[in-house]
Amino acid sequence: MEAAGSASDLNGVHTLAGDHFVLRTRYFDDELLAAGHLQVVVMAAGLDTRAFRLQWPPGTTLFELDLPELLEFKDDALRDQLAVPACDRVTVPCDLRDDWATALIRAGFDPKRPTAWLLEGLFMFLPPDAGEKVLYWVSALSARGSTLALEHVNRAFRDLPQMKAVHQRFDALxxxxxxxxxxxxxxxxxxxxxxxxxHQVDLAARHERAVPAITDPHRVGDARIWLASAVRTT
Ligand SMILES: C[S@@+](CC[C@H](N)C(=O)[O-])C[C@H]1O[C@@H](n2cnc3c(N)ncnc32)[C@H](O)[C@@H]1O
Structure with a gap:
């Protein structure tokens, strides 16, 4: 077992939240597949491998947006593994603080078709105005019936004493x-x-798992990691 604080543990983040990541992953997997849309956009995809892992309906195009250097690193790693996507995977190197919408459309995204959007592990890292801008453009590009699944946190979660070392590590990065x-x-x-x-309490019950400590109201009170899903109604 790796000690908390090793490079891959990000100063304890996986020890602290590993079981949250398991539930979160399943939640977003299920939401994306349940949407039933053939156009999927994973914002700030990072090392997300859903394009490879999930059983997408034939005809699905999945766009991954992230910084150019991240996508280059990821593509090298995937090539080494001879990984084959289970859909039409399109990478869109861009900076989400800039005009990523134009880059997405140039890559073949069609705003007239309903889309399943994933915004996981993103909003907490953005300044509030940049987060609003991302959500504005996601919404502007979403035909009626599009779906969105996102993760965010509330202030109480950011302020949890358990999160102090994690924040210090993220700050250093x-x-x-x-x-x-x-x-x-x-x-x-x-x-x-x-x-x-x-709520993670309901999600844990659905999958017959223990409630992750970092999301257990008995331990963290009102602190929340939000898992939200939404349908475009206008
Ligand atoms: C915490 S990771 C989340 C990755 C993945 N969505 C997940 O939840 O596992 C944040 C991602 O945002 C990307 N990112 C950070 N700033 C960005 C920016 N300005 N434009 C595009 N992507 C950015 C990083 O490269 C990184 O892959």
Missing amino acids: DARWQSDVEDPVEWLDGYGWDAEVT
Whole structure:
């Protein structure tokens, strides 16, 4: 077992939240497949391998957006593994602080078709105005019936004492958490999305697993990692 604080553990983040990541992954897998859309966009995809892991319906195109250097690194690693995507995977190197919408459309994205969007592990890293801009453009590019699944946190979660070492590590990596939201349903409603939040207590029960400590209300009170899914209604 690796000691908390080793490079791959990000100063304890996996020890602290590993079981949360397991549930989160399953939640987003299920939401994306349940959407049933043939156009999927994974924002700030990082090392997300859903294009390879999930059983996509024939005809699915999945766009992965991230910084150019990240996508280059990932493609090298995938090539080494001879990994074959289970859909038409299109990478879109871009900076989400710039005009990523144009880059996405140039890559073949069709805003007239309903889309399943994934925004996992992203919003907390963006300054509030950049997060609003991302959600504005996601919404502007979403035909009626599009779906969105996102992760965010509330202020109480950011302020948890358990998160202090994680924040210090992210700060050192120049990846500071910069935002939070108190009511994701209301936030998404403001952009024309009909959203609902799933609590990890319910998600854990659904999958017959223990509630991850970092999301257990008995341990963290009102601190929340939001898992929200939404349908575009306008
Ligand atoms: C915490 S990772 C999340 C990766 C993946 N979505 C997940 O949840 O596992 C954040 C990702 O955002 C990407 N990122 C950070 N700043 C970005 C920017 N300005 N434009 C595009 N991507 C960015 C990073 O390269 C990284 O892959």
